Amino acid sequence: MSELSSHTGNITVPYTPPPETPKLSPREWVKENLFSSPFNSALTVVTTIILLAVFRGFLSFIFNPVRQWDSTATNMQLFMTRAYPDEQYIRVWFCVAVLLTLTGVSMAVWQAGSTVPVAGLGRKLLATGALLALLALLAPFSASATVQWLAAALAVAAIGEAIRRFAGRGESERTVSSLTVLVVTLAGLVTSLWVVPYGHHSYIAKRVPRVLAEPGTVALTTKLPWTIMLLIVVAAYFAGRLMRNRLPTNPTRATLLMLWLLAPFFLTYLVLRDPDFDMGHVLSTDLPIFAAYAVGGAVLLSWLTRPSTGETGRVVAVLILVAGFCTFLTPMRQVVRLDMLLLATFALAAPTFAGGPRARRRYIFGWLGVLGVMSWLITSINTPSTVTVPGGFFIGGFSITLFIAFIALVISFPLGIALALARTSSMPIFRQLATGFIEVVRGIPLITVLIFFSIMVPLFLPRGMHLGEVAAVAIGYVLFSSAYLAENVRGGLQSITRGQHEAAEAVGMTTAQKTVFIVLPQALRVSIPPLVGHCIGVFKETSLLAIIGVFDILYIGRIVIPGQTEFMGSTRENVLFVSVIYWIFAYQMSKASQRLERRTGLGER
């Protein structure tokens, strides 16, 4: 709920790089930073004592022999995908591969990563080693375990020191790409899978013979898949480098963004869900409807986008809209109605994008693309799935968390922009409707909306129409997200000066053209930081799925696993694991947004 805005409520502090401290000797540093005044010294001592106590408590929690960390490791598959059938698990890996490929290519195309000094890296490893040693001494280990941990800490520190020495030898400072560091780390993790079989479900057999996955399926082990995935990322990165050098930048980036936008739908509905297309029905009904709309729409739009069409075009567009609403009065296929409304939207926007043959062709291709994606989505959602899982949605766990967050954001984005525009519009009824909606939604907790939707949506639907619980809840998320998003965008809209509006009007742009070409591009750029904050908020809010009984990662960690007979009462371990997963993602997103802000210099505007 509320958190949707909490990131945005923050004050954005202009980034000030840490003051370039002249190299202090360790003793000076300690004096400067920890013991500069009597008060400071006292503070240091007190906080150190408290910190040590807290650390000790935390470590004795983690390493307590009664902790059932096995429950987390064994149920990893459950955490990620819930009861997705083992024999179909290759599909999950396929999805991961597609997403990783996109990631690799995008990183190359957008030139992600920076250079880090090798010496700094060494220092960091050294510090990590020291911290590990401290932890080993604090933790309630047996003597032998303490020795082992200390040895490991020493090894890490030694490697760090070696790197530092090695880097310090040359006269100029050596640097390395942060991506290399990342790949080396990941490679290390993957290699460790081959050495210690913690990703292997049968490893637990020596205590309680429990294997969750079927022997002989990909689901049983993760070492082979992850190795392949690592190779795929690296390969994709190099492919992306080639693309960056060979292909024009902007179209490549646009294509990649489109792929990112479409991939989740494609993966969820086609790969994971594996719809059992009834080809006869598709050929006899769906394709003809699509073809009719494609051809008819293309002809109509090509006429509407002709500059000479004029006001008749507007009248026709309005008539189509009216026809679209009239389809609701008579029984008809949903697709026909939705396509009609889509066509009406395109027709209404047509005069804005009218122009020469190229502009018209582009507009028509846009129509065909959107129509195609929508028809395909509708068809595949309406087709029964071959993947059968007990109860509920076909996928759960962390996958559904990501899926809901994505759907909520993608659909609420245009909605939120529309609401923001309406709220800043000069037309009072638009303004008041939008304001009313936004303020009401922002005034009530998300959970009440989710409960309401999960119970009541079936009641609001016309008879004969069905909507799964997940879909109903997704609608709740979309409405919510759009209200908060609208407020973020409104901030951007208000930062556009009156002069910009007037200049656009003075060159004769219509309100729609002014909005699309002048106002929104500037407003959205200003709202990037709060929008990223909003994304983090929505991502965190998906945890509320657990309350209404959807099998998301939190529900599994809190209810499902502690209910397994072997792992009774392992709630704390699993909830801690869930929070770590959430934390990693949310923290990375917020770091990324800070980097983005710094790079585009948004703070300095």
Next chain:
Amino acid sequence: MTDTTAAEPTGGQTRDLSGARDMIVCEDVSKWYGDFQALDGVSATIKEQEVVVVLGPSGSGKSTWIRCINRLEIHQEGRIVVDDVELTNDLRNIEKVRSEVGMVFQQFNLFPHLNILDNVTLAPIWVRKKPRAEAEAQGMALLERVGIPEQAQKYPGQLSGGQQQRVAIARALAMEPRIMLFDEPTSALDPEMIKEVLDVMKTLALSGMTMMVVTHEMGFAKEVADRLIFMEGGQIVEQNTTELFFSNPTEERTKLFLSQIL
């Protein structure tokens, strides 16, 4: 239509424009901001190819008037007719007038997210529906004309004030307007940049464009203007040909103003 018999403007000498068409006709135009009357019965006629400079103290309603002509503000009483199109609530008239009247603002108001060429070509492509190639060729020609073709790929933030204002003029010209309105185009500029903008405006005037200019640049007014209009308190106090206006102002208020400004 530029081949009328009108003489070239020649440094403050009066041209004979009596046979030319009326481009802008204002009759008794009044406008209120809430309780405050910003325009009070303004009547004036501007002929084709005429260059009119509007003078007046701050707050006298110059900007308000010029913005009413472009319908950035809506007048409440009286009539404004631009190139035979009356400014009413008629959608078609508003569209027509906007695309026939170019406007240059004090604060430039370039679109900061578009590069210079896109700033110039955006409106021709989407409003005039020109093919992109043609619009870009025309845009480059215009940038050439205002003297900054080499800046086409830069962004407004990277240009000096004078260059930005010249881009703004090019942007307005790209719509091929029949009338150009200037609202204090040089008052946000450093002195050395003022000249480059005024030069562009002079050539524009010489090419026979109908222009209405709010400015405090007396040199420009003397050299280029056919007629001067002096406003105060939302009213036109005095209007006269350039020569007579400076040599023989009739109103006391005008004399006072001129003595302060010259």
Next chain:
Amino acid sequence: MTDTTTQERVSQRVPLWRDVVVLKWVTQIVLLFVVLSVMWFLASQAGDNLRARNINTDFDFLERPVDIQISEGIDTHPDTGGRALWAAMVNTLRLSIAGIFFATVLGVIVGLARLSDNWLVRRIATSWVEVLRNVPLLVQMIFYYSAMTAAFPRLGLETGPINGWLHVSNKGISMPRVHIADGFYQWMVVVLVGVVAAYFVRRHRQRIQDVTGANTSPILWAVGTIGLFGLIGLFVHPVFSWLGSVFSAVADLLDSLPVAVPQLLFSAIAVGGATVWIRRFVSDHRSARGHLSLTDDDWFRIAFVAVASLVVVFLVVRWSGLSAWTLNSGRDLFEVLADKFNVDGAARPFDAMRPDIVQPGKFPNYGKNGLTMSVGFASVFFAVVFYTSAFIGENVRGGILAVPKGQTEAAKAVGLRRGQILRHVVLPQALRVILPPTGNQYLNLTKNTSLAVAVGMSDMVQVGTTVFNQTGRTLPVVAIWMLFYLSCSLTISVVVNWFNVRMRLVER
């Protein structure tokens, strides 16, 4: 002059379909129509479906007995649905108010620590913020809950680190508290009189200050007056017991009024309001010379207001239920008030008590005396306080950084000490930046308490869910939720805005 020719060529009348104002208003009215018809369509669908499933949507469950156990609060075994929701509401409000207070304190500490000179303190504060705000609140809440239920001892008759003063067990945490007793309402009246008196005292002192220029500390005097009245009230409050009969008289009066009275009243308010609005609108648009300048837009606006008021009148007259309900609830309110004042003269306004442990059945439990916080309450409380403190901390830090460095330097130059600089120079300026986003955080905190449903603490949402599961009245319960949370949001924004305006006044 070629005016005549120009005029001839100009079209005189604007066709309606090209008139911008007409188009603008037609679009809006069409949109309004579409929104209303979609809502009507959904509502009628829901109506059909509900009727088909025999589900009721009236509010009678508020007065019917329910079988609900509330985890803690003013009433753990409420006899009606309304009472259950009332107890739940008190729980939510307790959580929110306590949460807001402690989150602010902790947030300020975190924000200052983020800017400390001490490296260790700075790092700890940074980790606090980065960890807490990047883990979903619900996950934190559940973690605290499971950690507490596992770690706290079972409740025995003598448990507690400081026996008789503080109990900690898996049933909760219990502390001594002050009760509101029977005489409280009469005492409140005395305090109210004190508030009125304080207003005049303050004005008087202020006037003296304005005249003489001496510092007469008017605020202090006002607070003192209220305190004095509160103190006196402890002894003399029974003098106000006569109010009881006044209230019951009002209740009787309301009971005997016909429904037509509130109907007339509402209609009069709608019509009168519209008239006043239109009058003011017209006079605002009259220029100094008395000249009326209304655009077409303004005409539409006036017409819209007029029609809206007529619609209200129609609705009020057509559906008398609303008016009857107003009458009834007014009567109920005064009856309750009359009841509260009808106590015998010796009742005390307050009672103070230490926690007690009772053993009604097999297991011991906390009695009603102490201030008891169940484990559920504690986990929600700590979760929202910690979580919100991270955000408030960031606001505080941002606000302080937003104060230009020159301010601190100037203050140093005139010889102020660190603490003084912070109190008199930096904080007042920073507060203007900090306040608006922090107000937002207060709103969030209040809404976030609704996650208590996940740990079984009886807040609005949890009890509401139980109520509609038992009675099937989902829609009414959701309506009550919306009403409650919207009023909370509204209250908080009004308060925060009020502070904001005051801050700006101070600045001038």
